[in-house]
Amino acid sequence: MNLCMIGTGYVGLVSGTCFADIGNKVICVDKDKNKIEKLNSGISPIYEPGLDELIKKNYSAKRLFFTSNIKKAINLSDIIFICVGTPTKKGSIKVDLSYVYKCTKEILKYSKKKKIVVTKSTVPIGTGDEIEKLLGKKKKLFTVISNPEFLREGEAIRDFRYPDRIVIGSNEKKQFNIMKKLYAPLINKGSKFFTTSRRGAELIKYASNAFLATKITFINELANLCEKSGVNIEDISLGMGSDNRIGSRFLRAGPAYGGSCFPKDTKGLVSAAERYKINLSVVKSVIKSNQDRFNLLTKRIHKILGSNLKNKRISFLGVTFKPNTDDMRDSSSLKMIPYLTKKGAIVTYYDPSGEKNVFKKIKNCFYKKDIKSNCFGSDLIILLTEWDEFKSINFKNIVKNRKFKVYDLRNLYTAEEMKKNKIKYYSVGRPDINLARK
Numbered sequence: 476m477n478l479c480m481i482g483t484g485y486v487g488l489v490s491g492t493c494f495a496d497i498g499n500k501v502i503c504v505d506k507d508k509n510k511i512e513k514l515n516s517g518i519s520p521i522y523e524p525g526l527d528e529l530i531k532k533n534y535s536a537k538r539l540f541f542t543s544n545i546k547k548a549i550n551l552s553d554i555i556f557i558c559v560g561t562p563t564k565k566g567s568i569k570v571d572l573s574y575v576y577k578c579t580k581e582i583l584k585y586s587k588k589k590k591i592v593v594t595k596s597t598v599p600i601g602t603g604d605e606i607e608k609l610l611g612k613k614k615k616l617f618t619v620i621s622n623p624e625f626l627r628e629g630e631a632i633r634d635f636r637y638p639d640r641i642v643i644g645s646n647e648k649k650q651f652n653i654m655k656k657l658y659a660p661l662i663n664k665g666s667k668f669f670t671t672s673r674r675g676a677e678l679i680k681y682a683s684n685a686f687l688a689t690k691i692t693f694i695n696e697l698a699n700l701c702e703k704s705g706v707n708i709e710d711i712s713l714g715m716g717s718d719n720r721i722g723s724r725f726l727r728a729g730p731a732y733g734g735s736c737f738p739k740d741t742k743g744l745v746s747a748a749e750r751y752k753i754n755l756s757v758v759k760s761v762i763k764s765n766q767d768r769f770n771l772l773t774k775r776i777h778k779i780l781g782s783n784l785k786n787k788r789i790s791f792l793g794v795t796f797k798p799n800t801d802d803m804r805d806s807s808s809l810k811m812i813p814y815l816t817k818k819g820a821i822v823t824y825y826d827p828s829g830e831k832n833v834f835k836k837i838k839n840c841f842y843k844k845d846i847k848s849n850c851f852g853s854d855l856i857i858l859l860t861e862w863d864e865f866k867s868i869n870f871k872n873i874v875k876n877r878k879f880k881v882y883d884l885r886n887l888y889t890a891e892e893m894k895k896n897k898i899k900y901y902s903v904g905r906p907d908i909n910l911a912r913k
């Protein structure tokens with residue numbers, strides 16, 4: 476099939492490349508010319524394991540194309556996927572749909588023959604209806620479908636190839652067959668193909684993300700209780716997660732949830748519900764609890780290092796919101812690093828996905844090119860992101876400051892092994908932390 480992906484970000488680029496890999500002709504279009512130039516010279520603008528090779532393979536096979544010419548891309552395609560960002564509006568909890576509507580207008584302007592328009596972007600209930608209204612002038616040319624994307628950054632290719640479910644929402648039953656044909660290679664390997672109304676599909680995506688955010692927040696709050704009561708949160712996660720009704724995933728305590736989806740989608744869901752005068756009080760308290768977690772963690776840093784952070788050397792291992800991605804959106808580091816430097820600390824960081832522009836303008840924040848130079852002479856090492864290369868560090872050999880401490884926000888190490896090495900160690904939701912009881 477001839478497909479067009481509008482928006483060549485984490486979702487559009489990965490799903491476009493994977494669609495090409497299962498035999499479709501895919502044109503990826505982006506208004507960011509810089510991204511398109513990079514892609515046409517064989518460089519992926521995002522860090523996603525395995526993506527570079529897959530792009531090269533399909534680009535050389537002439538199944539995958541990149542352009543900033545949206546007119547051409549629309550004209551040559553039968554199915555158009557909208558994959559642009561849907562961030563939170565500044566100063567509000569509402570979803571900013573301006574990118575979605577802008578490309579809808581472009582689809583209207585340049586379409587001359589029948590097209591299926593699919594929203595892959597996460598959009599609130601009723602957005603498909605609004606898109607349909609905007610396309611009203613040439614109504615007969617278009618069918619609008621919702622096909623939310625569930626891939627996770629860092630595991631995006633695998634997630635696209637082996638999704639737990641493919642959700643298609645349409646108000647016209649005959650469109651399900653076209654989408655079923657498109658996804659046949661994945662369905663044949665065992666992925667569930669689930670059809671519903673268009674609004675139903677739109678809500679499934681928000682409901683899923685809000686539920687996962689709730690699980691994380693729940694276990695984070697229980698970690699606070701564990702620290703006070705001398706219980707190990709990992710036992711609780713295991714004990715709870717072994718119940719099939721609950722499931723073990725998203726039950727690991729750590730920092731506040733971040734990333735490009737959970738923070739904005741929990742807010743987007745609350746705001747969409749408010750339009751229908753429905754109070755989603757559970758999701759609201761999840762948002763509040765997650766925001767409070769930042770304050771709680773900074774308080775703990777003060778408990779570890781004292782109230783005066785002036786000239787304290789703090790080293791971050793990882794600054795992205797999760798491993799195997801370069802995505803910084805809503806990562807805890809974006810709040811923690813400015814806070815700590817304002818308090819007078821000298822912060823260094825190392826992240827396997829490289830230096831971050833956002834920290835370049837912060838005084839007393841420095842990027843280091845590896846674990847060793849980052850941790851050398853440090854007073855406190857904060858393990859923020861669980862990249863594989865952070866899982867077996869010989870801290871004693873590299874820090875060279877006899878009094879250094881480690882604050883492990885991902886529980887990558889055990890208190891026993893740290894004690895054996897005479898390292899002052901703090902983690903999350905374990906009896907060893909003793910911070911909450913101070």
Ligand SMILES: NC(=O)c1ccc[n+]([C@@H]2O[C@H](COP(=O)([O-])OP(=O)(O)OC[C@H]3O[C@@H](n4cnc5c(N)ncnc54)[C@H](O)[C@@H]3O)[C@@H](O)[C@H]2O)c1
Pocket residue numbers: 481482483484485486487504505506507510545558559560561574577578595596597598624625626627628735736
């Ligand atoms: N990132 C994820 O893990 C993930 C997972 C599932 C769903 N989603 C959803 O998918 C959507 C896209 O997310 P993302 O992370 O890929 O965003 P992104 O910011 O990485 O990419 C969006 C791209 O769209 C481009 N764009 C915006 N307007 C355009 C236009 N009019 N014409 C052409 N290009 C345009 C931007 O230049 C950008 O490159 C969002 O709604 C998000 O919630 C994201």
